[in-house]
Each structure stands twice: as structure tokens, then as C-alpha cells.
Amino acid sequence: MTDFTELETPALVVDLETMDHNLDRAADYAKSHAIALRPHIKTHKSPLLAREQLERGASGLTCATPYEAEVMSEVCDDLLVMYPPLGPRAQRLAQLAKRVRLTVALDSDVAANEMWRAAVGVGSRVRVLVEIDAGMHRVGVQSTADAVALGRRVESLPNLEFAGIAFYPGHVRGPVSEHAAQIAALGMLVADTRAAFERAGLPMETVSAGSTPTLWQTHQIDGVTEMRPGTYIFNDRTTAEIGACALDECALSVLATVVSTAVPGQAVIDAGAKALGREPMRGGTGDGFGCLASDPSVVVKSMSEEHGILDLSRSSWRPRLGERVRVLPNHVCIVVHLADVVYGLRDEAVVTSWPVAARGRGQPVLAGPLERSLPRATADSSLRSE
Amino acid sequence: MTDFTELETPALVVDLETMDHNLDRAADYAKSHAIALRPHIKTHKSPLLAREQLERGASGLTCATPYEAEVMSEVCDDLLVMYPPLGPRAQRLAQLAKRVRLTVALDSDVAANEMWRAAVGVGSRVRVLVEIDAGMHRVGVQSTADAVALGRRVESLPNLEFAGIAFYPGHVRGPVSEHAAQIAALGMLVADTRAAFERAGLPMETVSAGSTPTLWQTHQIDGVTEMRPGTYIFNDRTTAEIGACALDECALSVLATVVSTAVPGQAVIDAGAKALGREPMRGGTGDGFGCLASDPSVVVKSMSEEHGILDLSRSSWRPRLGERVRVLPNHVCIVVHLADVVYGLRDEAVVTSWPVAARGRGQPVLAGPLERSLPRATADSSLRSE
Numbered sequence: 001m002t003d004f005t006e007l008e009t010p011a012l013v014v015d016l017e018t019m020d021h022n023l024d025r026a027a028d029y030a031k032s033h034a035i036a037l038r039p040h041i042k043t044h045k046s047p048l049l050a051r052e053q054l055e056r057g058a059s060g061l062t063c064a065t066p067y068e069a070e071v072m073s074e075v076c077d078d079l080l081v082m083y084p085p086l087g088p089r090a091q092r093l094a095q096l097a098k099r100v101r102l103t104v105a106l107d108s109d110v111a112a113n114e115m116w117r118a119a120v121g122v123g124s125r126v127r128v129l130v131e132i133d134a135g136m137h138r139v140g141v142q143s144t145a146d147a148v149a150l151g152r153r154v155e156s157l158p159n160l161e162f163a164g165i166a167f168y169p170g171h172v173r174g175p176v177s178e179h180a181a182q183i184a185a186l187g188m189l190v191a192d193t194r195a196a197f198e199r200a201g202l203p204m205e206t207v208s209a210g211s212t213p214t215l216w217q218t219h220q221i222d223g224v225t226e227m228r229p230g231t232y233i234f235n236d237r238t239t240a241e242i243g244a245c246a247l248d249e250c251a252l253s254v255l256a257t258v259v260s261t262a263v264p265g266q267a268v269i270d271a272g273a274k275a276l277g278r279e280p281m282r283g284g285t286g287d288g289f290g291c292l293a294s295d296p297s298v299v300v301k302s303m304s305e306e307h308g309i310l311d312l313s314r315s316s317w318r319p320r321l322g323e324r325v326r327v328l329p330n331h332v333c334i335v336v337h338l339a340d341v342v343y344g345l346r347d348e349a350v351v352t353s354w355p356v357a358a359r360g361r362g363q364p365v366l367a368g369p370l371e372r373s374l375p376r377a378t379a380d381s382s383l384r385s386e
Numbered sequence: 387m388t389d390f391t392e393l394e395t396p397a398l399v400v401d402l403e404t405m406d407h408n409l410d411r412a413a414d415y416a417k418s419h420a421i422a423l424r425p426h427i428k429t430h431k432s433p434l435l436a437r438e439q440l441e442r443g444a445s446g447l448t449c450a451t452p453y454e455a456e457v458m459s460e461v462c463d464d465l466l467v468m469y470p471p472l473g474p475r476a477q478r479l480a481q482l483a484k485r486v487r488l489t490v491a492l493d494s495d496v497a498a499n500e501m502w503r504a505a506v507g508v509g510s511r512v513r514v515l516v517e518i519d520a521g522m523h524r525v526g527v528q529s530t531a532d533a534v535a536l537g538r539r540v541e542s543l544p545n546l547e548f549a550g551i552a553f554y555p556g557h558v559r560g561p562v563s564e565h566a567a568q569i570a571a572l573g574m575l576v577a578d579t580r581a582a583f584e585r586a587g588l589p590m591e592t593v594s595a596g597s598t599p600t601l602w603q604t605h606q607i608d609g610v611t612e613m614r615p616g617t618y619i620f621n622d623r624t625t626a627e628i629g630a631c632a633l634d635e636c637a638l639s640v641l642a643t644v645v646s647t648a649v650p651g652q653a654v655i656d657a658g659a660k661a662l663g664r665e666p667m668r669g670g671t672g673d674g675f676g677c678l679a680s681d682p683s684v685v686v687k688s689m690s691e692e693h694g695i696l697d698l699s700r701s702s703w704r705p706r707l708g709e710r711v712r713v714l715p716n717h718v719c720i721v722v723h724l725a726d727v728v729y730g731l732r733d734e735a736v737v738t739s740w741p742v743a744a745r746g747r748g749q750p751v752l753a754g755p756l757e758r759s760l761p762r763a764t765a766d767s768s769l770r771s772e
Contacts, residue, residue, distance in 0.1 A: 008452075008474040008749060042691060064692045066394075083656075083692060084645040086708050088394040107648045110707040138693055139646040139654055170690070259470040260525040262493045268525055270469075274723050278664045304556070305428060305719055306450045306469060307524055321496040322472050333691055337660050338724070340746040353752045360726040363394060366739045 004343065004350050005324050009257040010275035012335065012342045013326065016351070018251035019233060019344075020052075026215060026232050027056035033219040038062050038080055038208070040230030043333045045358035046342070047075040049233065060101075062228040066092035067362035073100050080104070080129070080208070082166065082228065084111040084139070085118070094118035094126065103127035105166040105208075107141050112154050119159035127163040128154045129208055132193065134167035134186055144196045151202050164206030164225075165193055172214050173283025175243050183220045190223035213244050213283065236332035237291055241284030252342070253293050253326035254335060256308065258319040267310045267319045271327055272303040277334035286330075292317075293326040300327060390729065390736050391710050395643040396661040398721065398728045399712065402737070404637035405619060405730075406438075412601060412618050413442035419605040424448050424466055424594070426616030429719045431744035432728070433461040435619065446487075448614040452478035453748035459486050466490070466515070466594070468552065468614065470497040470525070476504035483510035491515040491552040491594070493527050498540050505545035513549040514540045515594055518579065520553035520572055530582045537588045550592030550611075551579055558600050559669025561629050569606045576609035599630050599669065622718035623677055627670030638728070639679050639712035640721060642694065644705040653696045653705045657713055658689040663720035672716075678703075679712040686713060 004013055030037035036059035041050050050061055050072055060078030063069040066089050069079050077100040084106045085093050096102055097119060104126055106112055112128065119126045130150045133140030141147045147165065155162040167189075172182045190207055197204050209224045212231035218224055234252040235245040256271035276289055288299030288311065301311035308327070312318065319325070329335045336342065337359055344352040390399055416423035422445035427436050436447055436458055446464030449455040452475050455465050463486040470492045471479050482488055483505060490512055492498055498514065505512050516536045519526030527533045533551065541548040553575075558568045576593055583590050595610045598617035604610055620638040621631040642657035662675055674685030674697065687697035694713070698704065705711070715721045722728065723745055730738040 006474070008478070008747065010747070011749060086645050087643050088392070092394070107646055108707055114708070133649060137649050138690060138695065139648055141648055142650070257473050259472050260493055262525055262527055263519060263523050264528070273663070273665070273720060277659070279659070304524060309524065321494055322500070334659060341749050341751050350752065355751050361394065361396070363397060363727050365727050365741050366736065
């Protein structure tokens, strides 16, 4: 097998032992609290890794896009798409529902109607979770009354089945000790909503919650039946900063090469915004766009598309040109989305790799006028002005 | 042909008439000032669009990565790689130099040595530009004396040929009226460097400069022989904000769908950080991560991976669910890098599309232990905990 230092950089490398540990830990937590674990695959976008999650007892998978769901249908036939099915999305999902048990989350009559019409059109059935706004204020119905009204609407539509509620507690960030009041409030929200649905004759089979930051507090939210963490498979600098993992539980890093030390006081690596993304810390206090695994005091302080600038001011480490470093990204989901392939390491050797199979959107390339054949430009061509 | 409103979103759409105008305008400028135009293809990553640039008189192409250069070698055999060739990059570029006239920019003896050894190893020749720091403080040698020393080193190495200098004026941003002193300073820097190289017996064939923000001032920088703008083919919100194009000269937008209006005072579109990137305005004063083409007062104020939150507070426009909008991104190069396919429009009809052929890095996927076959999970499988 290859020594990982021989990879062309920037490259995503995953320590498989750490990943296995992360997968086992969450699976054990879910099992011990009798909460279904339905991992969000947006983080890894790989059916091979989804299979690792299913093998450890995952009840199904969560996806954001129709393409993610199509790719994951290769390894799982119980999929939740946590995204309003509007426009062509509804058609694509209705088709998929002919092959798998499909659940979608939505927050509007319009989305319910589009999903219904698409499902009727192809003769499939779709389970529906009503998404409620639990405090993040991104999507979700705004009151229990609205939730019940939408649930009734869903239940009245042929080919749709009301299955419960979903929420994403993306507003709960920061150290665990600051979460207690918010976690308790979520439990009260679930209890109120359950009571309202029961009064309406609509029992909730599923109460679906997030997330990696709140993963280890999920059992404190009374009434939650399933959870949808994504990041936990790899973790990242933010997850460590807010205390939902340790820094050495970050399984994925961006392998990069020091390509310039010409400007005093800094070093330039070949992981910029096109490899690392430009994601700030979320809920943590750290600065920069990532830090070195070997020395977290060295952060990527600024970036161009293909350049990352390391701030050396808080470290005595001085890199040499050509040296390899491993960068822990602030937000791993974006980093994986930027890459085509991920390399798996055991004991610093590359033992496998896998494609980021569900990146992109599965959109077709159409032929057209630009696809004509043009003469190849040559060094002595009249096209050249030099 | 397809009405563009039927595309699945988020999708990148390019108005071909505007793109043609942008390409013609820059080609005419370069020709009228007798400056070679060597477009940076990082913006579009498409050999089809590179061909449009070459047809209009481009002297060659500029790339950042070995993979970009390999893909572009399909349509052009005069390539500049504006990135230090360290590690496996040097090997890959040396191979490519057997097929094309290859120039690389570098700023260190170490990079020169690696390029030299790789070129000798495969028997190719590589032209070298010494990259100087013209004020951006990212990469580049720090003094004229260091530039000459590196030029001498390059000239002494077999298989390498000293060809001149390159710089990227990434520090020159903001409205044109504030640039005059910086532009004049760049001219003086070029003159000083040229004189020093001539005294050393190393005449500079090429003085290579950036960029789209400074495109229309390039002729004011005395001594520049070629320019490497990238963004100009599409332009973006930042380019318009700093006055290097008009807003209606932005050719590329992200077509998105309004997927939720449940939370009062905002609307959610399906273009988030995984479609738009999280790029701030660069040198301009605007906020948010993009604005609507139809109403620039509506900005994407925040994002999740697949959600963009539109701020409606400065507009009377109120979207309906399912409505399509076109978002002008802050930084178009990142947006293209996030996509696999781009759709070309004439008069609002999709007349063609093309793959983003040089996105990714061309890294191999290796087989390994994860590639084993596992049983497919099923709804009644013992794998399920639900």
C-alpha cells in the first residue's frame, strides 16, 4: 500500500480507526437509549460508508437532495429526504418511492400538493414528516396549530401518509453546559406537539431530530424517536471546539503541501477555498478556516482559491518547503463536497479509497452549439497574439 | 430546446450573449494595447470555453493545477501553470511538458530544483517565470535581488529556461478611482525589475500580470506583456461592485427555487453553501453571499449547506413557493468549481450545456477493503433498530 505522504495534494485522508470508533460510539449511544439512528449522508456522500452505518444498526439514511437519495438507494431502501419537495425534486422523489420506502419532510401545503401530484402521477406512496421550526428559524411551520393543519392536509391526500414531525436544532450550538435550557425547551415542544396531534386524531409514529452538536443530549429531549447526525462519522474542528468530540476524534483531514515560504511570517499550503471551503467556526470561539492536526495553534488565517495562508505567530513550528501537513477543517461536510475521492489510512498507510459518489446533482449534460469541433490551437497558429 | 425554468435547481445558467460580449470586450482591449491575453481557466474549467477564448486571439491559457493543465492540453499547447511545482505536481507537469509548451511560475530554489529534476527525468523542457510579490503578500520573492538570484538559478539548470517574471496584483481592489497610485507603483516595480535582470544579463521575454479587477488598467502598468484575467468571462457581483463590469455584464447566475417561506420576513432558496460557496464581497461594500439578478437589494444573508436565506427587508418583492430566482454570486470561480454542469441560455432558452471538465484533481480511486460486497439493507432486515 501507498505511504500517504506520496499522495498528490490537496487530498482528503481519513483515519479509518478513528472513523470506526466514531461510528461505533454513535451506534452504541443510539442503541442504549433506544433511539433510531438515521445518519445524514450529506457528510460523506458515499454508499460504502453508508453501508458501514447500516451494518452498525442504522435504521435507514437521511439525504438532502434527490441525487443523494438515488445514490443511497443502492445500499438502503429506507430513505428520509429532509428537504421540501418542490418542482422537479418532487418528480424525481416520486419515481424513487417506487423502489424504496421514502419519507420526505416539508413545511407547506404547496410542497405537500406537489409531492402528492407527483406520487399519484407515477403510482408511488410517500411518507411525510411535518417539519417544525424548533428555534433555528430556517424552515419549518411556526406553531403547533399550523403543524396540525399541515398534518391533516397531508393525511387527506391520496398516496401520502402522515408519519410524524421532524426538526433540526441548528440553533443549539456551543459548549454542552450552555445547552440545558434549550434541550429542555425542545422536549416541551415535542410534548406539546404530540398532544396536539393526538387531539386531532393523528398519532405521530416518528419524531425525528438532528444533529451532531446535540447528538449526546438526544435522549434528554423527551419523545424523540430517531436522530439524524451527519458530521459525527468524521467530526471536525467545530465539533471538537463545542465539546461534541475530542480533537483526536476528527477522522478526516486535508493533506496539504507547503508550497511557499517566500513571504515572512507565514507559510502557504496548497489547500485553499477550493479544497477547504470558507467555513467559519460555528458556535465555537476559534478563528481561521482550519487548524493543523499536529499543532492546532497554527490556523489557516486566509485563503485564495488554491492557496491557504498559515498563521505561524502562535507556534514555534517553522515549515520547510515541500513539507506535508494535515489540516482539520472547520466544517467537514463542505470539504467532502469539494472533493471527488477520499483516501482511507491505517497506520499512516493508504489502504483504500472511495469516490464521493453522491457529490454533484446528477444533472444531465445536453449537446448544443458549443459542442462543435474547433481546430486545435498551436504554438504557431494565427490565433496567437504573443 | 428547454425553457430554463424547467431545469432542476440549483443549476448554473450562463447567458451566452453576455458571455460573448465579455469575451469580445477583453480580446479587443488586449489587441488594442498589444498585450497578450492568457486567460486563467480556473473560472470556467471548460475546454469548450477555452476554445472560445483562443478563437478570439488568446495567446495561450493559464491554469492553477496540473489537472487543469492536462484537461486544457486538449485544446491548447501553450500553457502557463501559475503555481509552485512542488512534489507530485512537478512530475505531472514535466510529463505534460513533453506535449505542450509549458511555463511554470515559482518563487523558490526548492521549487526550481524539483521542476528541474522532474523535467530531466522525463526529458522535457519547461519555461520558468519568477513570481514576485507585488504587494498582495501571498507568494512571490520579496526583493529584486532575490528575483535576479532565482532567475540566475533557473537559467543555470538544465531543461529549464528563464522566461521572465509574473505577479498577481490581488491587493488592488475597490473602485478604479482608488487604484491610480497602486497601478503606478506596479509600473515602477516592473521597470526596476527589468533593469536589474538586464544588468544581470537575463532579459525578460515575458512580464505576466493579473487580474479581472485590474483588467482595464493593465495598459497603465508599463512593461506588462501579458495578462491573465479569469473572472471576466462570466463576471460576478464583486466585479460589478468594484466597477470592473456592469451588473448586467454578469453572465452566470445560480438558478434556484424558493422552497420555504414558513419563517416570516425571509424566503429560503435551494442554493446554499454547496451551490454558492460562502464567499464574501472582495473589495466591495455589499453584504451577503449573492444577490438576485432581478432585484439586487435582495441578498442571500445566510446559508446552510443546501439552504440560502433571502433577506427581504430592503425590497417589496415577496416570493411565492416554487418561484424561480437567479442569484448573482459574489465569486463566480468558486461557484463553477462546486458544479458539474453549466447550462447555456439564449433568449431564456437552454440551447446547450457543458461539463465542468477540469473540476476535481484527477486523483485516482484505489480499490481496498471497503470495496467489499455487503448485503443490501432492507426494510425488514435485522440491521434496523426502528
